[in-house]
Amino acid sequence: xxxxxxxxxxxxxxxxxxxxxxxxxxxxxxxxxxxxxxxxxxxxxxxxxxxxxxxxxxxxxxxxxxxxxxxxxxxxxxxxxxxxxxxxxxxxxxxxxxxxxxxxxxxxxxxxxxxxxxxxxxxxxxxxxxxxxxxxxxxxxxxxxxxxxxxxxxxxxxxxxxxxxxxxxxxxxxxxxxxxxxxxxxxxxxxxxxxxxxxxxxxxxxxxxxxxxxxxxxxxxxxxxxxxxxx
Amino acid sequence: xxxxxxxxxxxxxxxxxxxxxxxxxxxxxxxxxxxxxxxxxxxxxxxxxxxxxxxxxxxxxxxxxxxxxxxxxxxxxxxxxxxxxxxxxxxxxxxxxxxxxxxxxxxxxxxxxxxxxxxxxxxxxxxxxxxxxxxxxxxxxxxxxxxxxxxxxxxxxxxxxxxxxxxxxxxxxxxxxxxxxxxxxxxxxxxxxxxxxxxxxxxxxxxxxxxxxxxxxxxxxxxxxxxxxxx
DNA sequence: ACCTGAACACCGTTCAAGT
DNA sequence: ACCTGAACACCGTTCAAGT
Numbered sequence: 001x002x003x004x005x006x007x008x009x010x011x012x013x014x015x016x017x018x019x020x021x022x023x024x025x026x027x028x029x030x031x032x033x034x035x036x037x038x039x040x041x042x043x044x045x046x047x048x049x050x051x052x053x054x055x056x057x058x059x060x061x062x063x064x065x066x067x068x069x070x071x072x073x074x075x076x077x078x079x080x081x082x083x084x085x086x087x088x089x090x091x092x093x094x095x096x097x098x099x100x101x102x103x104x105x106x107x108x109x110x111x112x113x114x115x116x117x118x119x120x121x122x123x124x125x126x127x128x129x130x131x132x133x134x135x136x137x138x139x140x141x142x143x144x145x146x147x148x149x150x151x152x153x154x155x156x157x158x159x160x161x162x163x164x165x166x167x168x169x170x171x172x173x174x175x176x177x178x179x180x181x182x183x184x185x186x187x188x189x190x191x192x193x194x195x196x197x198x199x200x201x202x203x204x205x206x207x208x209x210x211x212x213x214x215x216x217x218x219x220x221x222x223x224x225x226x227x228x229x230x231x
Numbered sequence: 232x233x234x235x236x237x238x239x240x241x242x243x244x245x246x247x248x249x250x251x252x253x254x255x256x257x258x259x260x261x262x263x264x265x266x267x268x269x270x271x272x273x274x275x276x277x278x279x280x281x282x283x284x285x286x287x288x289x290x291x292x293x294x295x296x297x298x299x300x301x302x303x304x305x306x307x308x309x310x311x312x313x314x315x316x317x318x319x320x321x322x323x324x325x326x327x328x329x330x331x332x333x334x335x336x337x338x339x340x341x342x343x344x345x346x347x348x349x350x351x352x353x354x355x356x357x358x359x360x361x362x363x364x365x366x367x368x369x370x371x372x373x374x375x376x377x378x379x380x381x382x383x384x385x386x387x388x389x390x391x392x393x394x395x396x397x398x399x400x401x402x403x404x405x406x407x408x409x410x411x412x413x414x415x416x417x418x419x420x421x422x423x424x425x426x427x428x429x430x431x432x433x434x435x436x437x438x439x440x441x442x443x444x445x446x447x448x449x450x451x452x453x454x455x456x457x458x459x460x461x462x
Numbered sequence: 463a464c465c466t467g468a469a470c471a472c473c474g475t476t477c478a479a480g481t
Numbered sequence: 482a483c484c485t486g487a488a489c490a491c492c493g494t495t496c497a498a499g500t
Contacts, residue, residue, distance in 0.1 A: 021484085044472085044473065044474080045475085046472085046473075046474090055486075057475075058483080060474090060475075061484075066474065118399050127425075127426050128426070130429050131425075131428050132428075134428040134431075134432055138428060138431075138432075144431055144432040144435055145432075145435050148435030149439060149443070149444075149447060150447070151432070151436070152436065157388065157391075157392060157448050159395065160388075160396075163391075164349065164387070164390065164395070167349045171350075190358050194358075195361070195362040197362050197366040198358060198362040198365055200375055201365055201369075201375040201378050201379040204376050204378075204380070205379045205382070205383065208383050212380070213384055213387060216380055216384045217387065217388050217452070219455075220455035220459075221448070223454075224450075224451035252464085275491085275492065276493060277491085277492075286465060286467075287493090288466075288493090288496095289465055289466075292465070296493080297494090
């Protein structure tokens with residue numbers, strides 16, 4: 001049953017797969033599939049092992065901890081957001097498109113976004129996006145100091161609002177109390193004598209939709225940036 | 232040793248504490264202390280039991296699940312943010328003060344904010360804040376529809392950015408990799424040929440501070456709201 | 463009415479042992 | 482070099498039993 005051991009590490013062992021079974025890319029693919037299909041709480045090392053057909057501790061040979069896997073997933077989130085992006089000729093549409101891309105990725109993978117959004121800014125893949133935003137702001141007429149300042153404000157706001165929305169969406173899918181419509185109903189039931197202004201506009205609160213809301217925030221911020229650029 | 236049992240539930244049993252040992256307020260106090268001292272991961276039912284001098288399952292007689300405890304903590308977060316708040320005579324300072332209060336509470340209790348921010352909007356305690364914001368917007372001249380729209384945008388943005396900031400802060404305290412300064416360093420090390428605009432403003436990125444950044448975002452949003460109010 | 467204690471079905475991580 | 486299997490020190494929740 002014993003086979004002759006190769007003395008030197010054979011350079012091209014016929015039929016030998018490049019990596020025997022597990023590797024980082026495969027693990028991240030599988031982790032992503034689990035999170036998207038069964039929610040963030042389903043991402044456990046044991047489940048990852050089962051899904052990969054391996055022992056649940058084998059994964060720790062390729063990532064030093066579960067947290068490292070999360071950072072790997074965060075990197076994928078940025079890559080997807082930036083994938084194939086081409087800046088517009090004008091600065092404002094460029095910034096709008098980037099903000100919408102961040103949000104799209106977060107909404108497409110809410111559980112992943114909720115899990116990793118705060119880790120995104122540290123990753124190298126974010127450099128490309130940072131460079132694009134900063135160029136747009138310099139083109140708009142801001143000096144280096146202000147370009148840095150507004151870059152941080154814009155990315156932070158886009159990421160914060162997107163991941164907040166994603167976290168809420170992920171909550172609803174994960175937990176059983178999926179009644180986000182109650183939001184509108186509760187506000188409609190608020191006492192008109194104690195909260196007169198709230199009661200007056202309550203019907204409009206219920207019908208506001210998330211897309212409109214994101215566009216409202218984005219529009220407000222970019223309006224102000226544009227006004228300051230002109231001054 | 233046996234004492235005579237009261238036949239009827241005595242209305243004023245001398246020396247009898249109102250609730251024998253555990254109650255919701257005491258449990259939330261203890262939970263809050265644990266989160267603030269040892270981080271969000273330390274909040275377990277077992278630890279809660281130990282700290283209360285009770286069995287770890289006793290808590291479930293007062294809250295139906297751990298999630299209900301989290302909702303209770305979220306309610307406290309709002310109460311603290313609104314505590315003693317008096318609206319200003321003018322609408323813009325009122326909105327600024329409220330946004331800064333939300334952020335202050337999140338920064339004062341980052342672990343709690345990271346844990347509960349997405350649950351806040353559902354709670355009844357938020358009604359007072361909602362009413363105040365909406366009144367300010369109506370005073371500014373918006374009709375009911377726009378008041379509702381901008382209320383949602385403002386509160387969402389303030390809560391999202393504050394909890395994002397808090398989540399980052401909580402991460403740093405909890406995990407050992409507390410090198411948020413690496414942020415500036417990594418950007419300084421970015422390739423100037425591949426990322427020329429990023430490299431040009433990198434020195435300013437490193438020195439931007441969180442307070443300035445929040446004020447920048449707040450200022451941008453309120454500038455735009457004010458401009459639209461005048462139109 | 464409230465609490466205990468045991469049990470259940472899980473976690474992430476470590477480490478000696480295999481091949 | 483990579484994977485396994487057992488072990489360790491934890492989780493939240495349920496439920497019969499106590500008082």
